[in-house]
Amino acid sequence: MATLSVSNHSEGRLTQAERTEISDQRMFDATVQLVLEHGPAGTSLKEVGVLAGYSRGLASHRFGCKDKLFSFALRRLGELWLEQLKSVTQGLVGLNAVEKALDQHYQYCVDAPDYVRTFYSLWFESVNTDSELSDSIKGIHHRRHQDTVAWINNDSSIDVTVKAQADSIAAQFSASVVGIVYYWLNNPENLAETRRLHQGLKHTMTCLLTPSS
Amino acid sequence: MATLSVSNHSEGRLTQAERTEISDQRMFDATVQLVLEHGPAGTSLKEVGVLAGYSRGLASHRFGCKDKLFSFALRRLGELWLEQLKSVTQGLVGLNAVEKALDQHYQYCVDAPDYVRTFYSLWFESVNTDSELSDSIKGIHHRRHQDTVAWINNDSSIDVTVKAQADSIAAQFSASVVGIVYYWLNNPENLAETRRLHQGLKHTMTCLLTPSS
DNA sequence: ATTGACTTGCTTGTTGTGAACAAGTATCAT
């Protein structure tokens, strides 16, 4: 592989920072591939190192334990999704933001299924462990929740009585997204239904954000 | 421990069937306890056998592999929940059935949190494995789906245009329940919000089952 | 610029744990 750009030394020579960046990226790719093939439990640190083109011990040495490797991968995946999300909801509020977010979420399942699947595989894996990974998830979860709450509160067209319930509405929204993802993980072939679930949630959110009585 | 009831022989003598029933039950209890404490991945067959009062090897020998032990535990837990569910939805259809089911689901989280938590820990664990366990889940999932579809189709007060979408509505219902459970697993202390999510889903289902336009 | 001490990335050696299975012992059935 050609070097991305010339370093400060002669050809082929890499800085320490470049070396770790390259090995990190390769191990990230290997992790995604192996988690897709064998699930998180069936993915060994040894395989990750070897598939990435290094020794059996590197993943262990770099990350300390399996959990931290997964936490690392999850954070990287989370950042990739966040770019997608921000590119589409930038500056939007209320129902507009919610709808664009859901459209993009569906689209990302279509465009980058490997990343989404790995992301949520690790996500669900963390339900059962008190660990680094589980902390990362909690962080992501909390940020998502706050984003949703902000979308609601920053929209001047939304009623005060609705805003008072922003936390509950955000909780319902997050829960529904998790449910949809769960469906998609188990029925990746049925994109039509996955799309319908996204649409259904849009509709539900419309009802929730529009004061009825 | 006193024998549950006299067997066909003298005191303290058990039939083979009784012996396995007892060891199965003890290993089931041990599995629930250990999964609660350490998660499925952190639960070893060795510990299960020992905690149940047997040798380190029994769980391995009886179930063959970890996955089959979990599959066994999951089926037992599923049956317990099914009793609860049937006791409350027997003979009901449509929205009535859905609402009673959700009430009971919430109540079961309150009354038997250990069972519900273990059940769904194993449930989410199975997302990442192609195995016996994953097959059991698929079965349970399919039955739930069919039940919901039947509730919709057997209710004469529900419109034909709605019944035509029975599958999609059932999918949305299942997904939402999964999402709610995911919330509860991560926020077991917040029963109020869990209750609200159940109520919210009832409301959504009311909308879905009542033709609007 | 070259050298040499130091730092950091990476590899190899080793230990402990657990899953899985085989072979053996104890308990029950007839």
Next chain:
DNA sequence: ATGATACTTGTTCACAACAAGCAAGTCAAT
């Protein structure tokens, strides 16, 4: 008593985790 079934013990293999060593990169003094 003979077979069948529940259970235990012995063994193997794989992997996580860590320690100790090797190699590549860094940087100051000359």
